[in-house]
Amino acid sequence: MVVLSKPSIKQMASSYMRNSMAAAGSSSAAFFSGVPLIDLSAPDAKHLIVKACEELGFFKVVNHGVPMEFISTLESESTKFFSLPLSEKQRAGPPSPFGYGNKQIGRNGDVGWVEYLLLNTHLESKSDGFLSIFGQDPQKLRSAVNDYISAVRNMACEILELMAEGLKIQQRNAFSKLLMDEESDSVFRVNHYPPCPELHALKGTNMIGFGEHTDPQIISVLRSNNTSGLQISLADGNWISVPPDQSSFFINVGDSLQVMTNGRFKSVKHRVLTNRLKSRVSMIYFGGPPLSEKIAPLPSLMKGEESLYKEFTWFEYKRSAYNSRLADNRLVHFERIAAS
Numbered sequence: 001m002v003v004l005s006k007p008s009i010k011q012m013a014s015s016y017m018r019n020s021m022a023a024a025g026s027s028s029a030a031f032f033s034g035v036p037l038i039d040l041s042a043p044d045a046k047h048l049i050v051k052a053c054e055e056l057g058f059f060k061v062v063n064h065g066v067p068m069e070f071i072s073t074l075e076s077e078s079t080k081f082f083s084l085p086l087s088e089k090q091r092a093g094p095p096s097p098f099g100y101g102n103k104q105i106g107r108n109g110d111v112g113w114v115e116y117l118l119l120n121t122h123l124e125s126k127s128d129g130f131l132s133i134f135g136q137d138p139q140k141l142r143s144a145v146n147d148y149i150s151a152v153r154n155m156a157c158e159i160l161e162l163m164a165e166g167l168k169i170q171q172r173n174a175f176s177k178l179l180m181d182e183e184s185d186s187v188f189r190v191n192h193y194p195p196c197p198e199l200h201a202l203k204g205t206n207m208i209g210f211g212e213h214t215d216p217q218i219i220s221v222l223r224s225n226n227t228s229g230l231q232i233s234l235a236d237g238n239w240i241s242v243p244p245d246q247s248s249f250f251i252n253v254g255d256s257l258q259v260m261t262n263g264r265f266k267s268v269k270h271r272v273l274t275n276r277l278k279s280r281v282s283m284i285y286f287g288g289p290p291l292s293e294k295i296a297p298l299p300s301l302m303k304g305e306e307s308l309y310k311e312f313t314w315f316e317y318k319r320s321a322y323n324s325r326l327a328d329n330r331l332v333h334f335e336r337i338a339a340s
């Protein structure tokens with residue numbers, strides 16, 4: 001078992017309380033059987049995707065075409081990395097913005113029972129620091145990440161194109177072209193949540209692995225091992241537990257897609273609770289636009305309505321997002337006040 005060093009369990013528990021990060025006694029949330037299931041090869045996939053994005057902002061995908069071999073190689077290479085002594089992992093950190101992080105999430109005081117790798121998706125570029133992050137022998141992890149990201153990006157683009165079709169947008173690649181752009185500001189993250197029986201015993205409840213938030217980008221593609229922990233928030237504010245499924249992917253609508261659809265699609269609030277006994281490993285591709293891209297509702301989706309949002313670029317949104325706390329509503333600063 002990988003033991004996360006310092007601070008101690010007790011310090012963590014009180015830090016969680018200070019940061020209001022204890023899981024509000026919701027460890028009993030039952031598994032939700034209502035996660036929309038999309039078979040990407042089915043003829044009605046586009047309509048089901050649109051429905052899921054409108055109702056929940058979240059769905060599960062099967063028949064996704066990502067080779068299982070890419071998934072398992074990346075999982076085992078990541079597990080190897082997280083099994084290294086902390087001092088070695090820390091040579092790849094802190095994430096500024098890319099690299100290894102431990103418990104601290106972002107720069108604004110959020111903590112979770114998690115260690116992670118945050119990576120640039122442009123692995124070919126010299127500036128991503130991959131070599132400096134991983135020292136002398138980054139090759140296997142690097143090529144596992146490369147293979148995985150390109151397959152997952154293709155799947156994300158297929159989903160975005162089905163979405164565009166389902167929304168009857170003329171330009172089928174209206175969303176996907178942003179992820180395919182050479183300048184696309186996409187991010188990749190591998191999270192490792194060690195089991196923590198002591199914390200559970202101490203607090204009598206699940207603790208927060210990754211606090212509640214929405215993802216700022218367009219679309220997030222999440223895959224985890226078979227350990228539970230992911231929860232999503234329903235429109236009524238209730239948290240529901242998503243049954244893990246290691247051979248499928250889970251898709252989140254991000255804030256930018258909510259804006260591009262003028263609020264028709266919902267950016268889903270989610271979080272991860274710790275598991276008492278098992279490690280959770282998740283890999284998430286966050287598909288984002290180029291920094292200079294204007295994020296605004298697509299004209300064909302407006303049908304005479306006003307935009308709910310002020311104009312902004314992804315650079316402006318990202319700068320504001322990275323100055324916020326995890327649980328903040330980041331879009332609120334960009335909402336247009338309706339004229340009365």
Ligand SMILES: C=C1C[C@]23C[C@@]1(O)CC[C@H]2[C@@]12CC[C@H](O)[C@@](C)(C(=O)O1)[C@H]2[C@@H]3C(=O)O
Pocket residue numbers: 105106107108110118187189213214215216217286321322323324325326
């Ligand atoms: C607290 C933070 C971590 C985060 C940047 C932020 O200031 C607010 C958004 C967070 C988030 C959530 C989704 C992704 O995991 C992430 C990489 C992102 O783009 O926005 C994280 C950021 C992070 O961990 O740096």
Ligand SMILES: O=C(O)CCC(=O)C(=O)O
Pocket residue numbers: 189191210215222224230270271272282284
């Ligand atoms: O680890 C997970 O399952 C989800 C993590 C997450 O939401 C994130 O990294 O943004």
Ligand SMILES: [Fe+2]
Pocket residue numbers: 213214215220270
């Ligand atoms: Fe997230």
